[in-house]
Amino acid sequence: MTSGRDGGRRPEGSAGTLERWAAILGGTALGFAGARRGSWALSALGGGLFLAGAAGVPLSSPLRQAALPALRREPTTTQANVTIAVPADKLFRHWRNVRHLAALFPHLDAVEILSDTESRWKAHGPGGVPVVWNSRLDKVRENELITWHTLEGADLPHRGTVLFRQAPGGRGTEVSLTLAYHPPGGAGGDAVSRLFGVAPEQQAREALRRLKRIMEVGELPTIDGQPSGRAERGGSRSRMQEVTG
Amino acid sequence: MRALCWNGVNDLRVERVPDPTILGPQDAIIKVGLSSVCGSDLHLIGGHVPTMRAGDIIGHEFLGEVVEKGPEVTRLNRGDRVITVSIIGCGKCWHCRHEEFSLCDNSNPQPAFEEAAYGHCTAGIFGYSHAFGGYAGSHAEYIRVPFADTNCFRVPEGVTDEQAVFVSDAVPTGYMAADMGSIKPGDVVAVWGCGGVGQMAMKSSFLMGAERVIGIDRVPDRLRAAQMKAGAETLDYSRVDIYDALLAMTGGRGPDVCIDAVGMEADSGAPSTKGLAIEDLYDRGKQALRLESDRPAVLRQMIQCCRKGGTLSIVGVYGGLIDKFPMGAAMNKALTFRMGQQHGQRYVKRLFEHIEKGDLDPAYLLTHKWALDDAPQGYRMFKEKADDCMRVVFAP
Numbered sequence: 001m002t003s004g005r006d007g008g009r010r011p012e013g014s015a016g017t018l019e020r021w022a023a024i025l026g027g028t029a030l031g032f033a034g035a036r037r038g039s040w041a042l043s044a045l046g047g048g049l050f051l052a053g054a055a056g057v058p059l060s061s062p063l064r065q066a067a068l069p070a071l072r073r074e075p076t077t078t079q080a081n082v083t084i085a086v087p088a089d090k091l092f093r094h095w096r097n098v099r100h101l102a103a104l105f106p107h108l109d110a111v112e113i114l115s116d117t118e119s120r121w122k123a124h125g126p127g128g129v130p131v132v133w134n135s136r137l138d139k140v141r142e143n144e145l146i147t148w149h150t151l152e153g154a155d156l157p158h159r160g161t162v163l164f165r166q167a168p169g170g171r172g173t174e175v176s177l178t179l180a181y182h183p184p185g186g187a188g189g190d191a192v193s194r195l196f197g198v199a200p201e202q203q204a205r206e207a208l209r210r211l212k213r214i215m216e217v218g219e220l221p222t223i224d225g226q227p228s229g230r231a232e233r234g235g236s237r238s239r240m241q242e243v244t245g
Numbered sequence: 246m247r248a249l250c251w252n253g254v255n256d257l258r259v260e261r262v263p264d265p266t267i268l269g270p271q272d273a274i275i276k277v278g279l280s281s282v283c284g285s286d287l288h289l290i291g292g293h294v295p296t297m298r299a300g301d302i303i304g305h306e307f308l309g310e311v312v313e314k315g316p317e318v319t320r321l322n323r324g325d326r327v328i329t330v331s332i333i334g335c336g337k338c339w340h341c342r343h344e345e346f347s348l349c350d351n352s353n354p355q356p357a358f359e360e361a362a363y364g365h366c367t368a369g370i371f372g373y374s375h376a377f378g379g380y381a382g383s384h385a386e387y388i389r390v391p392f393a394d395t396n397c398f399r400v401p402e403g404v405t406d407e408q409a410v411f412v413s414d415a416v417p418t419g420y421m422a423a424d425m426g427s428i429k430p431g432d433v434v435a436v437w438g439c440g441g442v443g444q445m446a447m448k449s450s451f452l453m454g455a456e457r458v459i460g461i462d463r464v465p466d467r468l469r470a471a472q473m474k475a476g477a478e479t480l481d482y483s484r485v486d487i488y489d490a491l492l493a494m495t496g497g498r499g500p501d502v503c504i505d506a507v508g509m510e511a512d513s514g515a516p517s518t519k520g521l522a523i524e525d526l527y528d529r530g531k532q533a534l535r536l537e538s539d540r541p542a543v544l545r546q547m548i549q550c551c552r553k554g555g556t557l558s559i560v561g562v563y564g565g566l567i568d569k570f571p572m573g574a575a576m577n578k579a580l581t582f583r584m585g586q587q588h589g590q591r592y593v594k595r596l597f598e599h600i601e602k603g604d605l606d607p608a609y610l611l612t613h614k615w616a617l618d619d620a621p622q623g624y625r626m627f628k629e630k631a632d633d634c635m636r637v638v639f640a641p
Contacts, residue, residue, distance in 0.1 A: 085339045171339055202357075213351050217335045218317075219269045221354045221369065221391055226381045227262040229250030229300030 077180040080204035085172035086215045088164040092143045094215065095162060103214060104207040107131070107198075118151075131155045157182045175211065177204050247641065248302045248385035249620040254292035257621040262302065265381065265389035270317040273393035275309040275329060279410040280383040281611070281638045282306075282627045283331075284440050285562045288510060289374055290624060293538070294564055296358055296375040304384030304639075305331035305371040306414040308406055311397070312387070320394045326406075327397040329390050330589035331414040333369040333380065336395030347586035352391065353378040362565070367586070384620055386641045398593045403601045407614075410638060411441065411607040412596050417589035418560050419445025419506070420596060425558040425583035426502035428453040435459045435491055435500035435550065436477070437543045439467040441610045441636050442560060443506035447475035448605055450502070459494060461487060466633040474609050491550045501555050503547040508561025509539030524569075531568070538565030548575050559584035610636045617641040 084091060094100050098111040098119060105123070112120040117137040125131055133154030138147040149159040163176040179200060198206075213220050248262045265274055283306050288294055290303070311325045321327065334346035341349050349368035353359065356366030358376040369391075372382020381388065390396055400409040419442045428434060434450040436443045439462035447458045460471035463483040471477045480490050491500055512525055524542065531537035547557050548571050557580055575582070599605040612635040615623050623637035 083339070085337070085342070209356065216337045217271075217351050217392070219271065221335070221352055221378075222268055223354050223379045223381070225266065225268050226389060227246070227248065227265050227385070228298075228302060228381060229248070229252065229258075229260045229262055230298070 076200060077178065078200040078204050079176060079178045080201070080208045081174065081176050082205075082208040082212050083167050083171055083174050084212045084215055088166060088173040089143045091173055091175060091211070091215060092146075092164055094211070095146060096140075100214075103220075104210045105203070123156075133157070175208055177208055179204055246386035247617055248381075249304060249617065249639075250299075251290065251297055251301045251303050252299045255290060257290065257303075257624055259618050259620055262385070265385075265387050267313060267315045268389065269391055270315040271392045271394065272315045273311050273318055273321055273390050273397060274313040275307070275327065275388050275390055275397070276312045277307050277309040277383055277386060277388055277641050278326075279309075279406055279614075279638050279640055280304045280307040280385075280617075281410055281413075281415070281636050282624060283414055283636075284442065285373075285508070286624070287628055288508070288562060288564065290628075291510075293509065294374045294376070296379075298375060298379075301372065301374070301379070302381040302385055303372040304382035305373055306410060307371075307383035307388065308400065308410040308413065309388070311393075314393060318393045321397055321399070325397075326400045326409075328400060328409050328413045328593070329371075329383075329388075329397050330417070330587075330593065331371055331373075332586055332589060333371070333378070333391060334395045334590055335392050341395065341590075344588055344591040345585075346395075346588045346590045348588075355379055370586070384617060384639055384641075386617070395590060398590075398597075401597050401601060404597055405608060407608040407611050407638075408600050408606060409597075411445070411610055411636075412589075412593055412600075414587065414589065415441040415610060415636070416445045416596050416605070416607050417592040418442045418587040419447075420449040420592050421585075421587045421589075422446040422504045422506065422558045422560040423449035423453050423455075423502075424592075425560075425585075426450070426453075426504065426556050428455050428502055430454045431456050432501040433457045433459065433495050433498075434502045434504065435461065435547075436504040436506055437461045437511075437547065438506035438508075438561060439464070439471040439475075439477075439479070440506065441607075443504070444471055444475045444610070445605075445607060446504050446506055446560070447471060447477045450504075451476060452599065452604055455502075457494075459491065459500065464630050467630070467635070470609070470635065487546055488550050495552070499550050499552040499555065501552050503551045503555065503557050505543050505547060505557070505559040505561040507543045509541075509563045509565075509567075511540050511542040511544075511561075527569075537568055539563045539567045541567035541570065545569070545571055548578075548580065551578065551580055553578045554580070556581040556583060560587065562586075611638050613637040615639055 098113065101111060102108045107123040108121065109124055110122045114120055118134060120134050123131045133156050134151040135148050136151055138149060140146050143164060145163050147161045150157045158179055158181045161178040165174045167174045181200060210220060246262060246264050247259055250258055250260045252258055267274065286303055289297055308328045311321050311323055311327060314321055332347045333352040334341045334349045335351040338350040347368045352369040353366045354369065355375050355378055359366040369378025369380050371380045423446050426434060428450055432455050434455045436446050436458065439460045443460060447460055450458045458477040460468065460475065460477040460479045461482055462468050463481050468479040468481060471479050480487060528537065528540040528542060532540055543561065551557060612633060615637055617639045620639050623639065626632055626634050627637050
């Protein structure tokens with residue numbers, strides 16, 4: 001799963017792993033975007049890319065030039081925003097306790113505190129592939145801001161900022177989470193998708209949604225485990241739930 | 246337990262499924278006593294809502310008894326006779342705290358669908374497709390209710406089961422429709438759709454001071470009930486031109502408040518109504534081809550008929566896109582649009598008081614009480630509006 005970091009060096013005429021993954025992931029994204037907008041052209045392009053990637057068809061010169069630049073922005077920066085009806089100091093304290101973060105990022109397995117500013121993070125990708133990085137705090141402004149970056153050798157090099165601002169009119173706190181990924185082989189966001197099976201935008205958005213729900217209502221509303229006519233035919237777990245995180 | 250499952254377009258079956266269990270600390274389990282059909286179920290059953298999954302349990306308007314509760318439920322006890330509002334609020338987010346429960350930020354466990362389609366996610370609803378959370382519905386022997394303290398309400402002694410069950414959905418939806426109309430004394434209110442919600446909107450309009458209420462439908466027994474039970478004057482849109490009739494009844498002004506209690510599967514009237522047969526064919530064709538998800542005939546007619554500066558209050562359900570929306574008429578006539586799924590939790594206490602005082606008796610909506618096992622036939626009868634059926638209620 002880490003082969004995407006080979007930087008795309010490969011013999012001419014066969015599609016490298018990175019390129020294949022980019023095609024598969026990009027194709028999937030385009031397919032969904034096309035379906036969402038009702039655009040058959042976009043869906044078809046996405047489907048084509050997906051198949052090319054899956055079959056290892058080399059997307060040589062012209063097509064590659066046309067299709068890949070948009071998928072290869074480096075670094076990939078993503079931001080999610082949410083308003084939480086809870087004061088900033090409470091949210092700040094919650095975030096500062098790294099034990100709470102595993103509930104926000106389901107791929108996270110363990111966080112080990114190494115010093116006041118450094119910590120070691122262990123996560124897993126699809127099939128349980130381990131993803132490990134060390135992280136250092138850059139700025140911590142009480143009740144306002146936390147920034148961090150990963151150290152040399154990280155499987156998932158990135159910078160992160162979480163910002164807490166008082167919302168107007170007693171609405172609570174506006175929380176922004178910004179994550180900038182710099183994977184060594186390029187293809188920023190795709191590498192994240194590849195590692196976690198979730199697009200980075202969605203990951204950030206879901207993390208803030210979980211934070212909001214935990215802080216506002218004290219639980220994550222769920223339908224996992226409820227009855228349905230499907231349960232008798234094996235497993236009551238909602239497939240949709242897996243897709244949405 | 247037994248439950249009514251949706252297995253595909255127009256394919257409903259009563260099946261054996263596992264009993265629900267407490268999944269969150271604020272959940273309660275309700276033993277269902279009565280569970281009603283609702284017009285909005287027909288959109289799901291007919292396949293107009295794309296996120297239904299085979300095996301989903303439907304039904305969202307119900308009354309029952311609390312049999313189990315999570316450790317954080319404090320306002321309910323085992324044995325309480327309760328109704329549950331069909332749309333789920335968490336009780337804690339900004340919207341719930343402002344009594345906009347159907348806009349709850351937190352109760353929908355599957356927000357991605359709505360965020361993609363609508364830009365934001367709204368509240369979860371029982372038995373109402375995965376876009377609205379995928380919660381198992383109430384046409385079953387038991388149902389799990391999340392955030393039970395916010396969503397379950399004890400039924401006062403003086404209110405019967407048959408009256409109370411509709412305070413789950415039909416009564417507050419109709420009441421909210423009238424409430425959004427900001428009705429003033431002397432106002433004339435026209436209500437499109439004489440089903441359960443429409444009739445409750447008519448009754449509520451009178452309670453809020455309307456001078457006259459006009460109900461519009463074409464099903465004879467529903468028009469009769471709107472007259473006899475809700476006290477409305479009625480118009481049969483298959484026989485008269487609605488615009489001409491409404492203007493004649495209001496000195497040419499048009500109704501001050503127009504309420505849509507029909508929604509996305511409206512039809513546009515009889516061939517005799519000028520121009521509308523073509524409009525209806527157009528909308529049905531586009532809907533069949535999935536070029537337009539909702540048929541907006543009622544909306545267009547309301548905009549045309551409404552008094553200048555009047556209010557359109559929309560509680561009939563829409564799911565997606567409409568077209569040929571007469572924005573020019575709406576803008577130049579300075580109309581106000583109010584709409585939304587019901588914020589039932591805001592109204593339940595007031596509605597029980599009206600029922601206890603005798604201002605309102607929704608029990609007449611219950612025209613058929615059947616066993617749960619007969620639910621598929623019940624829906625068929627309800628859909629075909631056969632046997633003077635207003636609402637079938639299942640008693641598991």
